[in-house]
Amino acid sequence: MNGTRPDKSKLYYPKMPATWWLKKSSYLLFMLRELSSVFIAIFLVVYLMQVYQLSRGPEAYVAFAQKLSAPGWVIFHILALVFSLFHSITWFQSTAVVMPLRIGAWEMPRQLMTGLNVAALIAVSIVILILFNTLRG
């Protein structure tokens, strides 16, 4: 059964105003997340180029690394870092939704679970930084 359908020609089809994404912080975050893919894609291309230069030998790599120390690139990388952290946090938030942790009848609050994940990310990052520094001597 399809029921009665309204006469399409008489309907009013609303359009989303151009500024819809400014109405709510969650909408703004959604747009930022869409935008962040551009930064992350560029970052990955640059990273692949870096690996390629490394394969060509130390001089090529150093020359490339020098180019990347230009202020424009530094700013780009800071932005890319912020965006990728933002992605990680979204990921952790969705992890808490997808895999709720239950112990008996108690379910871990989602914010706590996201928080623990973020704490683990920070801890692992610190360990990597320490290892990196010690190995560099």
Place this chain on the structure above:
Amino acid sequence: MAEPTITLNVTRYRPGQDQAPTSQRYTIPYKNDWVVLDALNYIKDQLDGTLSYRWSCRMGVCGSCGMMVNGVPKLTCAAFLRDYQQQEIRVEPLTNFPVIRDLVIDMSDFMDKLKSVKPWIIRKTEKPLSEGEYLQSPAELEAYQQFTQCINCMLCYAACPVYGLEPDFIGPAAIALGYRYNMDSRDEGKDLRKDILTGHDGVWQCTFVGECTEVCPKHVDPAAAIQRTKVDAAKDWFTSYLLPWGQK
């Protein structure tokens, strides 16, 4: 002492007459125990019988009174005037839907989508009546119960920017309902729902804005149903392509 009043700024649209919606202000008595729907009923009964809107149960069960109240999708039978600390409240039809008249939206697209997820129990073969009912443990019930609470109010569609931008997206409530049947231990229809739930217009359109769960008056948590369906689909993909021997 003068009776306190409040103004409702209501969207009007007369099909065949108006090119675009306009708005009309009605000043009405303010009652502490009134919800927005009571205010609309007062307008219709006392001030302007031409105002059109949907409602039925007045108790958050039928799901027909959803509108935008001050820009947020709400069941108007559950939105108390006293919770809006201002002189004027804006009432508009649910966004992302075509408008039929005033505050009445066209829900046919939503109805088609609901039906497309086959929201009923599918059995490969029915067992004979003589074998009795399909039994379910409390834990098996728990796995899907929350997702049965949906009243098809469409607030989640009005809150979802992805649905607004991509009208073909089957949307939060339809996915939650599909997930509800997939999770039902009596159901065997998961494969039949797969194309619609995880196809082009299915779960992958969602980028986890989370507003559907935020506005849901029944705590259905459609965002969780969507994310879990994604994980499920990814798992299925792995077992069928990467581990061909893992297939059932």
